[in-house]
Amino acid sequence: MRVALTHALLQFRLLQLWWLFCNIWDSQAYDSLRQKALDLMREAPLIDGHNDLPVKLRWFYENKLSKIDLRTLNTTQTNIQKLQAGHVGAQFWSVYVPCDAQDKNAVHLALEQIDVIKRMCENYEELELVTSAQGIDYIGRNKIACLIGLEGGHSIDSSLATLRIFYELGVRYMMLTHDCNTPWAQSSLRQTSSLYADTYTLTGFGEEVVKEMNRLGMIIDLSHTSDATALAVLRLSKAPVIFSHSSAFSLCNHTGNIPDHILYRLKRNNGIVMVTFYAEVLTCGKDAVNILTVADHFDHIRTLIGSEHIGISGDYDGGLRHPEGLEDVSKYPALIEELLRRGWSEEELKDVLRENFLRVFREVEKVRDENVFMIPNEEEISQDDVDISCHQDLKPPSGVAILN
Ligand SMILES: *[C@@H]1O[C@H](CO)[C@@H](O)[C@H](O)[C@H]1NC(C)=O
Ligand SMILES: *[C@@H]1O[C@H](CO)[C@@H](O)[C@H](O)[C@H]1NC(C)=O
Numbered sequence: 066m067r068v069a070l071t072h073a074l075l076q077f078r079l080l081q082l083w084w085l086f087c088n089i090w091d092s093q094a095y096d097s098l099r100q101k102a103l104d105l106m107r108e109a110p111l112i113d114g115h116n117d118l119p120v121k122l123r124w125f126y127e128n129k130l131s132k133i134d135l136r137t138l139n140t141t142q143t144n145i146q147k148l149q150a151g152h153v154g155a156q157f158w159s160v161y162v163p164c165d166a167q168d169k170n171a172v173h174l175a176l177e178q179i180d181v182i183k184r185m186c187e188n189y190e191e192l193e194l195v196t197s198a199q200g201i202d203y204i205g206r207n208k209i210a211c212l213i214g215l216e217g218g219h220s221i222d223s224s225l226a227t228l229r230i231f232y233e234l235g236v237r238y239m240m241l242t243h244d245c246n247t248p249w250a251q252s253s254l255r256q257t258s259s260l261y262a263d264t265y266t267l268t269g270f271g272e273e274v275v276k277e278m279n280r281l282g283m284i285i286d287l288s289h290t291s292d293a294t295a296l297a298v299l300r301l302s303k304a305p306v307i308f309s310h311s312s313a314f315s316l317c318n319h320t321g322n323i324p325d326h327i328l329y330r331l332k333r334n335n336g337i338v339m340v341t342f343y344a345e346v347l348t349c350g351k352d353a354v355n356i357l358t359v360a361d362h363f364d365h366i367r368t369l370i371g372s373e374h375i376g377i378s379g380d381y382d383g384g385l386r387h388p389e390g391l392e393d394v395s396k397y398p399a400l401i402e403e404l405l406r407r408g409w410s411e412e413e414l415k416d417v418l419r420e421n422f423l424r425v426f427r428e429v430e431k432v433r434d435e436n437v438f439m440i441p442n443e444e445e446i447s448q449d450d451v452d453i454s455c456h457q458d459l460k461p462p463s464g465v466a467i468l469n
Pocket of ligand 1: 139
């Protein structure tokens with residue numbers, strides 16, 4: 066009896082030891098994966114495709130940078146200290162203007178958002194505005210490259226001249242539509258605005274916009290566009306395109322996500338999808354959302370078209386809710402750690418963090434350089450196609466005639 070008891074006790078002790086050993090081993094594995102993720106990100110700092118801090122500056126601080134300290138700002142998901150902790154090396158700041166401003170003061174608001182991004186990136190020595198792939202590569206080790214992305218084609222007010230000036234101001238991608246149709250491109254959320262309800266796919270003028278973006282060297286962003294628009298652009302564009310913040314439609318059928326058949330087309334175009342963390346598009350609001358949910362989208366797209374067509378886009382300060390474990394811009398390493406755990410190689414992850422985006426950007430610049438002989442596009446949209454009730458035309462006053 067006594068012997069049996071001792072035996073049982075021994076077995077129990079052995080089990081306890083085994084359990085302890087497993088735990089130590091596990092936590093070491095955890096620590097070493099986290100360390101590996103951090104080392105990797107130090108070597109290949111993230112280029113993130115979409116951050117909406119500028120609109121928060123507008124909403125809550127009227128773009129008055131003198132009133133806040135961006136190093137430690139704690140009312141947003143983004144500040145400079147957190148970007149550094151998250152190993153962000155380059156950030157596309159979003160110039161977001163609501164669809165309600167279409168045909169009203171969208172251009173003016175977009176200019177003010179570009180102004181605040183430029184001032185923010187000048188005011189802080191940790192930030193520096195860049196406008197080329199080389200600029201991202203050459204940025205100092207401890208600096209974060211600022212890039213500008215225009216969220217929504219309504220902000221060019223159907224004017225190629227305005228598009229060109231935005232390029233001159235440093236805008237390097239434009240999302241063709243946000244949640245509303247423009248007179249020349251269809252949005253995936255076409256029903257949210259009654260404006261231009263008849264726009265289907267990409268119109269003739271929309272094709273001119275795409276060609277002009279190719280000529281300028283501005284990256285075309287297809288997030289938020291309808292499938293028909295995306296397919297039309299993928300057929301037409303001479304340069305690779307991006308989806309600046311979208312995930313996989315087959316895992317969550319949200320209108321912001323990309324169906325598999327378009328992902329295949331994206332692969333042929335050599336473009337990338339910068340997978341977003343915005344909780345709503347990851348699970349369609351169904352379940353708790355965490356790092357595993359995000360990683361599932363990465364896995365799906367990698368299986369379908371390969372990791373060379375993937376980038377990262379936190380959509381911080383944009384989406385209403387972010388996954389557990391990815392609450393702010395300091396948390397990117399947690400995702401890299403999970404992807405390492407799932408067997409993604411270090412080389413793949415360096416590409417996902419940086420190189421895939423740089424490949425697309427360099428290709429876009431190459432198309433621009435190969436087309437330097439082309440003159441600026443002088444097409445104008447037909448006045449019949451736009452709501453011009455808020456527009457003043459530039460015509461000579463009465464009595465002023467051309468000399469002849
Ligand atoms: C946020 O920052 C403000 C001003 O710097 C400070 O007074 C406040 O305590 C901070 N809040 C938190 C939750 O850290
Ligand atoms: C997504 O799926 C649900 C359920 O099957 C359906 O009701 C909804 O209309 C779908 N949404 C889209 C955008 O396809």
